[in-house]
Every structure is written in structure tokens, then in C-alpha cells.
Amino acid sequence: MITPRFSCSQTTNTVVVSIYCPSIRASDVEIHVDHTLFSIHVNPYFLRLNFSHPIIEDDESNAKYEPSSGYLTVTLTKADPGQDFQDLDLLAKLLAPRPTNVQAPCIEVVSSTTEEDELVEKAQNLSIDRQEILEAAQNDWQLPQSLPEDIPGVSIHAVQRYGFLNMYTGYFKHISHTENEVDELGPDAEIIAPAERRKKRIAHENSKWDEEHYMADFADDEMIQELIAWKHPYIEDNKAIHYTDEENMVMLRLPRKEYLATPHQTHVCYLTLLSLLFSYAYDSRTTQCDPTPESAWTIAALVPAFTALDPPPYDDTHIPFPLVFSPAELNAALVPSYRRCLAFPLYRSFALAEACRADVAGYLSKGKRLVLRCLLDIKNALDHHEVYYLYSKLWVDDFCVWIQTYGSDDVLTALAEGLKALPMSKNLIGWHLDELEAAVQGVEDRESDSDDESSGDSSDSSSS
Known part of the structure; x- marks a missing residue:
């Protein structure tokens, strides 16, 4: 999905989201509002914004698409009329995920492979190896042999984190x-x-x-x-x-x-x-x-x-x-x-x-x-x-x-x-x-004194 260009503004009772999404069909636009969360999907664009205060969809809310400019303008009603929505110009803040109540650091998922998947994969590999051995024994084949690989050296240094x-x-x-x-x-x-x-x-x-x-x-x-x-x-x-x-x-x-x-x-x-x-x-x-x-x-x-x-x-x-x-x-x-x-x-x-x-x-x-x-x-x-x-x-x-x-x-x-x-x-x-x-400074002072003395000697000589 593509995150479109967008900007946000507000009036006393509404929040206006202007989204640049050219060459779309307005009938395919899907808009969802959930408390402070606003999301819109129209292939191939997807935008999700998290506002500082709640918004609602009511009879005053609307969405208008201008094919000539490529802009979709969505007007949403403030749940509390007159409330000031701050930081509408800070796009990264609007795009940030909804804050959670968890007080511990989040865990970064580095792989989607579960422990069960790994066990299944190992079992399958074992089954294949065993099948090869049985077939080799039945047909009196020579089992493949190779020299064992060197064991890689073990680092005694712990990897440090930074950034x-x-x-x-x-x-x-x-x-x-x-x-x-x-x-x-x-x-x-x-x-x-x-x-x-x-x-x-x-x-x-x-x-x-x-x-x-x-x-x-x-x-x-x-x-x-x-x-x-x-x-x-x-x-x-x-x-x-x-x-x-x-x-x-x-x-x-x-x-x-x-x-x-x-x-x-x-x-x-x-x-x-x-x-x-x-x-x-x-x-x-x-x-x-x-x-x-x-x-x-x-x-x-x-x-x-x-x-x-x-x-x-x-x-x-x-x-x-x-x-x-x-x-x-x-x-x-x-x-x-x-x-x-x-x-x-x-x-x-x-x-x-x-x-x-x-x-x-x-x-x-x-x-x-x-x-x-x-x-x-x-x-x-x-x-x-x-x-x-x-x-x-x-x-x-x-x-x-x-x-x-x-x-x-x-x-x-x-x-x-x-x-x-x-x-x-x-x-x-x-x-x-x-x-x-x-x-x-001392060198400059000495040079200045020397210049003064030289100018004084010159004036004395000229007067005599």
C-alpha cells in the first residue's frame, strides 16, 4: 500500500483531511473512524491517522473527490465542538501508532517463524534423512561421506547495541x-x-x-x-x-x-x-x-x-x-x-x-x-x-x-x-x-610596543 501525500486543517467544529490520490474511483473509498483513529483505503492508497482528540462521523461529515486535481477532501466532526486539535502539521505524529498502555519496551519481531514451525521443519528433515538411509541400505548403495567442517570460533565478546x-x-x-x-x-x-x-x-x-x-x-x-x-x-x-x-x-x-x-x-x-x-x-x-x-x-x-x-x-x-x-x-x-x-x-x-x-x-x-x-x-x-x-x-x-x-x-x-x-x-x-x-596576546603586545618604539626613534631622528 502507498501512503499518499496529505495535509490536515481544522475549523471550530470539524477536522479536514486533504489527501492526494489521483486516478481513483470515488465509489471504492473506504473510510473508518474509531475514537481518535481515522483510516481511509482506496486502492492502492492507505492512510491511518491518530488525532489528539476524538472525532465522529455524523450528518455533517462528508468526503468530496475532485478528479481534476486528484484531491480527496474528508471532513470529520469533532466529538467535542470547539476543541483545539494540536500538532496537525506534525505528520509523523499523526502517522504514529495509537499509544499503548504497556510500560515495558516493545519486542521487535525479527522472524515470523514460530517454535512449532521450526520443530516441524526439523522433523521433516529428519524423516528425509532417515528415508535416504533406508533406501541406501536396501539397495546396498554407498552412503555419501564428507569430512566434518571446522567448528567456527566462538567469540567471547558480547555484541553491543547503539543508536x-x-x-x-x-x-x-x-x-x-x-x-x-x-x-x-x-x-x-x-x-x-x-x-x-x-x-x-x-x-x-x-x-x-x-x-x-x-x-x-x-x-x-x-x-x-x-x-x-x-x-x-x-x-x-x-x-x-x-x-x-x-x-x-x-x-x-x-x-x-x-x-x-x-x-x-x-x-x-x-x-x-x-x-x-x-x-x-x-x-x-x-x-x-x-x-x-x-x-x-x-x-x-x-x-x-x-x-x-x-x-x-x-x-x-x-x-x-x-x-x-x-x-x-x-x-x-x-x-x-x-x-x-x-x-x-x-x-x-x-x-x-x-x-x-x-x-x-x-x-x-x-x-x-x-x-x-x-x-x-x-x-x-x-x-x-x-x-x-x-x-x-x-x-x-x-x-x-x-x-x-x-x-x-x-x-x-x-x-x-x-x-x-x-x-x-x-x-x-x-x-x-x-x-x-x-x-x-603577549606576542601581539610586544610587537605593538616594538612598533611604537620604532616610530618614536624615527620621529626623533627627523627632528634632529
Whole structure:
């Protein structure tokens, strides 16, 4: 079945669903309404939407098809007239399955073969083998013989999970055969424990840190100051967010999942979101919202959850209230992003990193609709790369669905306020940034004094 393009709107008493389904027969349309669930089927299209409030079919409800435009417009009556149906523009949320009351993680069915089917299959195989033996004995045939195969080696390493809510495994089995320049775990990515991933990430960051590069950018920062002065149009624009047709099509292709995250997992999702938005902010500033072929590398390289499969939290602070973020925890969550933007890309400036943090606060303060648009931009950059599209599958696709269905504007606003007031110290980075900047400033001061003395000597000589 094909999921058609659609859009939803509302009036005081009705919800209107506009569906693009060209070349159909209106007499074949099947519509079903069940409390908050609306479904429509007309070959080859099928659409099921789950609204936030109940709807009903009554005399006021109707469906009209326009063959010239290919649009089927279905008008449904609100069970409670005047009730506001929220998030009608968040298509992935409407397409998500109806929430269940189960409080434990769902089980993923990896095979439809039941235990009984397996037993029957084994019995049949046994019967065939036995029949062959009996026939061979009766006819005095020579039974086929072969050397026993070597027993495969048994791995003593447990396969590790990773990605959004640790739902994935097996994606890096053949990483050595790809040109993944941001991967920091190598062929052992599938078996390296989380604690070891973190050690490898930190060691890699330290190896890539270049004092001379940082000092040179600090001394000659004209270009960096231009990047810092630039304003992101998403933050500057105060108009209501309306997604483009292209963005809506991307949302229609997102996976349809129900995420039964624990409070701690939800907490981790918000912290991981900060690193994704930080990488997006850096790329947006350095390209001024005109992505380049290097944008996918930049975004991927700055996210620890991508390069080392190492998402937050990065400290051992006990969290009594899962969705309350302390300054210490926010600092710990952002330090890896700061370190990476000072060690890997072209422009390496602490002031530029601070501007990116301000951008992240700006995205969050505008709510989940703008955050979703940023995530869609990240997905677009990664999906067009022949290697880094992998990180869309492991992280970004699920984040796009999760932020629509489970994201809270109140939590995002609280995070934004926390980032704005956050005192980020250079000492947390661990690379003696203050000392390096002081050394550069000292050299500049000495050169300035030398220039003043030279100009003074010249004036004395001319006067004599």
C-alpha cells in the first residue's frame, strides 16, 4: 500500500483531511473512524491517522473527490465542538501508532517463524534423512561421506547495541570496507563496550588537538569574527513555521514507531539532541546556511554519538528529577562538542563555539517545530552522502519522529534558558586555552610596543 501525500486543517467544529490520490474511483473509498483513529483505503492508497482528540462521523461529515486535481477532501466532526486539535502539521505524529498502555519496551519481531514451525521443519528433515538411509541400505548403495567442517570460533565478546535508545546493532560489521573518515572505533565497533568507546573518543580528540592551529585562528580571527556576527535566519524569523512540500514528503517517509522510553532514556535523548543541534549550528555558521559537500562530514565529525557511538550523559551525577537539567550536567553534555569543534574542522575558535551554543539555545526556545526543521536539514545533509547516511538511520530518523510525538516544548524552553545562563569555562575543555590565548596576546603586545618604539626613534631622528 502507498501512503499518499496529505495535509490536515481544522475549523471550530470539524477536522479536514486533504489527501492526494489521483486516478481513483470515488465509489471504492473506504473510510473508518474509531475514537481518535481515522483510516481511509482506496486502492492502492492507505492512510491511518491518530488525532489528539476524538472525532465522529455524523450528518455533517462528508468526503468530496475532485478528479481534476486528484484531491480527496474528508471532513470529520469533532466529538467535542470547539476543541483545539494540536500538532496537525506534525505528520509523523499523526502517522504514529495509537499509544499503548504497556510500560515495558516493545519486542521487535525479527522472524515470523514460530517454535512449532521450526520443530516441524526439523522433523521433516529428519524423516528425509532417515528415508535416504533406508533406501541406501536396501539397495546396498554407498552412503555419501564428507569430512566434518571446522567448528567456527566462538567469540567471547558480547555484541553491543547503539543508536537511538540503543535499538540497533550490526551496522558496522563491514566498516573497514567503507571510506568512513569520522569513525573512531574501527572494525571492533560492534563489540566495544560503552566505557571503552568513551576512552577511544577522548584519546582521538587529544591526538587531533593542534595548539598552533588554535593560536593561529586566535591571532588572525577576521574571518571568524564575520562568522560570529552572522545571524541564523531560523532564529531571526518570527513568523509561524510552515513546512515545505519537500519537508512533508520527508516526514511521510520516516519510520512509524512507538517509543516506550524510560524517564532516564528520555533525559538522555534531550542531552543527545544538544550535540546534534550544536553540530548543525557550527555547519550553518561556517556555510551561512548554504551547505557544501563537506557539510555531512562536519556534522558527523562533531557528534560523539556518531563518531564513537558515545552519547551523553558524560558525568556520573545522580538525576533525581529526570527532566531537570543542572548547569553541571549541561556543561558535561557540551564539553565534547566544544572539544570536537576545536580539534577537527577548519575554524577553531572558542568564541565561535560560544556563538554555536547561543544558536542552539535559539533553536530550542522556538519549540519542537523549529527543532524538527533543523533535524530535517541534518538528515538532508547526511542522506546525500554515500557513507554518512548511516547516521540518519541510527539516530536522525528516530529523532525526527520522537521530537514530533514525544518532545515537549516546555522541556525545550527550559533547556534553552539553561544554555543561555550557562557559564562555560575554558578550563573544562582541558587544553589550556587561556594560556595559549595569553601567549598570543603577549606576542601581539610586544610587537605593538616594538612598533611604537620604532616610530618614536624615527620621529626623533627627523627632528634632529
